[in-house]
Amino acid sequence: MAYKTDIEIAREAKKRPIMEIGAKLGIPSEHLLPYGHDKAKVSQPFIASLADRKNGKLVLVTAINPTPAGEGKTTTTVGLGDGLNRIGKNAVICIREASLGPNFGMKGGAAGGGYAQVVPMEEMNLHFTGDFHAITSAHNLLSAMIDNHIYWGNELDIDARRVVWRRVMDMNDRALRDVVVNLGGVANGFPRQTGFDITVASEVMAILCLSNDLEDLQKRLGDIVVAYRRDKSPIYCRDIKADGAMTVLLKDAMQPNLVQTLENNPAFVHGGPFANIAHGCNSVIATKTALKLADYVVTEAGFGADLGAEKFMNIKCRKAGLAPDAVVLVATVRAMKMNGGVAKADLGAENVEAVQKGCPNLGRHIGNVKSFGVPVVVAINHFVTDTDAEVQAVKDYVASQGSEAILCKHWAHGSAGVEELSHKVVELAESGAANFTPSYPDDMPLMKKIETIAAKIYHADGVIADNAVHAQLQAWEEAGYGHLPVCMAKTQYSFSTDPNLRGAPTGFSVPVREVRLSAGAGFIVAICGEIMTMPGLPRMPSAEVIRLNADGDVEGLF
Template identity: 50%
Template sequence: MNRNKKYKSDIDIAQQVSLFPIKQLAENYLELNDDEFELFGKYKAKLSLQILERLKNKPSGKVVLVTSINPTPAGEGKSTVTVGLAQALNQLNKRAIVALREPSLGPTLGMKGGATGGGYSQVLPMDDINLHFTGDLHAITTANNALAAFIDNHIHQGNEVGIDPRRIIWKRVLDLNDRALRYITIGLGGPTHGVPREDHFDITVASEIMAILCLADSLADLRSRLAEVVIGYTYSNKPVTVADIGYEGALTLILKEAIKPNLVQTLEHTPAIIHGGPFANIAHGCNSLLATKMAAKLGDYVVTEAGFGADLGAEKFLNIKARIGKIHPSGVVIVATIRALKMHGGLKKNDLQQENTAALILGFSNLKKHIETIKSFGLPYVVAINKFITDTDKEIKTILDWCHDNSHPAALCEVWEHGGKGGIDLAKKLLKTIDEEQNQFKHLYDTASSIKQKIFNIANIVYGATGVQYTSKAEKQMNDFDQFGWSQLPICMAKTQYSLTDEAHVLGRPENFTITIREFKISLGAGFIVAITGNIMTMPGLPKKPAALSMDVNDEGLATGLF
C-alpha cells in the first residue's frame, strides 16, 4: 500500500460496483431451482430450507473458520479477510461461498460503523445489509418483545401458572445501543395498566431468540427450542417455560421467514450467505447453523467467521456451534494486524503510525496465545497478516520472520486494497495447510462435566487463567441449575472482547490472573448456559460521538458516511 495515496471509502467503492441480479447468481452459480429462493428486491434473496433436504446426501464442503487476536481500536479487519479469502479461493477455481453474520444497528450507528467487510473485499449491497436488510433482526426483536408482552399479560389476567413477577428473567430487547433502557420500571398507572415491576432491555443480538434462530436446524426444531425457553420462576422457585404459557406457535409464526438464510454477493460476485448475528462477547458469536450447512452443501469451501478473538467467537464456534451442528472444521485462519499487535505491545492508538518493532515483538504474545488455543482444538491454522497502509517493510519482515522461526504458517493479506488477488497467497497457504497438516479436531470439554469444570477448561486453556472465582449469586444459581437438570449443557462465556482476562484494559498476554463469574443466565432453548463475567453489559451505550453523526443520504437516495 502507498501511504500517500488517497483511498476511496468503503461505501464509495460499493456504490461503483455493478452487481449481478441475485437471480442470476442463484441459478447459474448455485444451481438453485426457481422454488428454492425468493427474491427480496433485485440483489437480495431468501433461501428455502428445502435446499438442505434436496442436497442431504451430497457430501458437504470444507468449513474454514476465520478468527483473530483480541480486537483493539486499531482494527483487525476479520470480516474483510473472510470475504477476501473466499474471493481468492474462487480466483483459484475453488467453489467458495462466504457465510457471515448480519450486522446490528447498534454498533453500526454507534462506535464500529458498518460490518460488511471493507475496501475491495465487501459484501453488497452494503448499505442495505448494514441497515434493515431483509428484516430478520426486526423479526427477532418483535418475537422477543411479543413474548415479554405475553408474559406480562398472563400475570395481569390472573397468572394461571403462578409466575413470580420478581423472578421474571425474560428481558425486552432493541437493536440499538441505548444505556437508558438497561433498568426500567413498567406497569405503572394503576390496575388497568398491568402489574408494576422492574424490567430491563438487552440489545437484540443478546436475545436468546437470536441464539435459537442461529442454532435451529429446521422450522420444527425452532418451535421446540422456543417452547423450552425459560421465562422466569414460580413463587416456589420452579422454572416456567414458554410451553407452560402456550406461545411457542405464535413465536414460530413471527419467525417463519427470518429462519430462511439470506443470499447476497461480494464485490467480485462470490455468493455470500448472511444470516443471524449474535455478538460473541455476550452471546455465541456465530452466523446461523442453517446458513453454514447450506453453504457447505452448495460450495466446496465455506469461509465463515466468528466474532471478536479466538478466546470468544472461535471458542464458541468450536465448543457450541460445531458440537450442536456436528461440524468438523477443516482449518482456521487467525487474523492479526501489525497495528493491533503494537497496541498489545503497549503503544497508544495515536502512536501506531510510527514504526516500532519493539512494541510489535511484545505484542506477539497475544497472537501466540490465540495460536495455542486453536492448536488445543487439534486444528490446522494459518496466520493472516492483514496489511494496513501504515505498516512498514521492517515491521512486515519482523512478523513474517517470527512466524517462520516459530513454524507458524503465515501469509501477508492485502484483500482490502486488491480484493481476491490480495488474498491468493493466503488461500494457497490455507489449501496447503489443510491438505498436509493433521486435523484432530476435539472439543475442550465434555458436556457431562460439571459447570465449574467446563468453565475452568475454557478459562485455563483458552484465556490462560489460573483459576475461576464465583460470586455467592453464581454459586446459588449453579446449585439451582443442577437441581433442574441443566448442568450438562455447554457453556457460553460473556466476557470482554478486548482482553484475555475479564478486565478490558489488560492487553497482551497476562499471566497469573483469575476470572470472576458474576452470575449465570439459562438459555435452555438455545441449549447452553451463559456465564457472565466482570462488568460485561448486555445493552451497550453510545460513544460521545456516535458514527451516526457522519451518516446521511443524498438527494438520489444513496447512503453516505455509513463506513
C-alpha cells in the same frame, strides 16, 4: 494518496442479478425468494433436499483480541472467499448480519471493507431482509404475553419478582437498561422492574442461529425459561403458549439470506448473536446449507479467538455436528504494536521492537486454536503504513510458534491480494491434519467447564465465584442441564476480564459475577466482569453523520 471509502467502493460494484448468483450454487430460481434484485432468501424445502449431499471443507476465520488499531476479520473472510474462487475453488462466505445499534453508534458498517466487501452494503447494514425486526417482534410478543398472563389472573402462579424474560430493541439505548413497567393503575397491570437488551443479545437470536429447521426452532423457543414461581420452579415459554406464534413470526427469518461479494461470488449473511454475551457465529442453517453447495465454506466468529473461536468450537460445532478443517487467524502489524505498548496516534511510525513485544498475544491465540486439533495459518492484514521489517518480525515470530504468517492485501486488491493465503488454506484443509476436539466433554460438571476455559483458553490462575453461583450451577445440573456447554461473557479486549490488560497476561483470576440459563439456545452463560447487554451511544454517535445525499444515496455509514 486519497483512498475511496468502503461505501464509495460498494456503490461502484457491478452486481449481478441474485438469480445468477444462486445459479452458481445450483439453486433453482423457484427456490430463491428475492428481496429486490440483489438479495434473496433460500427456501426451506430446497435446504431440506440437500441432506444427503457430502459436505465441503469448513474454514474458520478468527483474530487476535480486537484493538482500536483494527484487525479486519470480516474483510479477510470476504477476501479469502474471493481468493478461493479466484484459484478455481467453488467457495461460499458465511457471515453475520449487522446490528443497527452499533451501526448508528460507534462501529459503523459490518460487511467487510475496501475491495473485499459483501454487497449491497447499505441494505445489509440497515433493515436488510427484516430478520432482526422479526426476532425483535418474536421476543417482545413473549414479553407481552407474560405480563398479559399475570394480568388475567396468573394461572401459572408466576412470581412477578422472578420474571427473567426482558424486552429487546435493535438500538443502543442506555436509558432502557432498567425500567419499571405496568405503571398507571389497575388497568395496566402489576408494576415490576425489568429492562431492555439489544436484539443481538436476545436468546431468540441465539436460538434462531442454532436451530436446524422450523420444528427445531419451535422446540427450542418452547424450552426458554421465562420466569419462576415462588417455589423457584421454572415457567417455560411453552407454558405461556407463545412458541407457536413466535415461530410464525420467525418463519421467513429462518431462511438464509444470499447476497454477493464485489467479485460476484456467493455469500450467506444470516443471524447475528452478540459475541461476548452469546456465541457470536452466523446461523447453523446457513453454514450447513453452504457446506452442501460448495467445496469450501469460509465463515467467521466474533471478536478474538478467545471468545469467537472458542464458542465456535465448543458451542456451534458441538451443537451442529461440524468440524473445521483449517483456521485463519487475522492479525495486523498495527495491532501488534498496540499490544506492544504503542499509542494509537503513534502507530504510523516504524517500531519493530514494539511489534515483537506485542506478538505474544498472537502466539497465545495460535496455541489456543491448535489445542482444538485444527491447523492454523496467520493472515497479516496489510496496512499501507506497515514496513517490510515489521511484517518480517511477525512472520519470524509466527514461524517460531510452528505456524506460517502470510501477508494479505485483499483490502486494496481484492482476491488478487490474497492468492498466497488461499493456496495455503487449501493445502491445510486438504492435508487431513485436522482432528477436531472440543475443550471439554458434555458430561463435565458446569463449574469445571468454566474453569477449563479459564485455564486452557485465558491462561488464568483460577475462577472466583461466590456460593450463590456454585449453588445455581448445581441446581441446574440436578434439573438436567449439566450437559450443556458454557458461553463465557467477558470483555473482548483481553484474555482477562480487564479490558486494559493487553498482550498475553498471566497471574490473574476470572471472576464469575453471575450465571444465566439459556435453555432454548442450549448453553449456560457465565458473566465474567462487567458486560453490557444494552450498549449506549458514544458522545458523538455515527448517526450524527449518516444522511442521504442529493442523489438519494446513503452517506456516512462507513
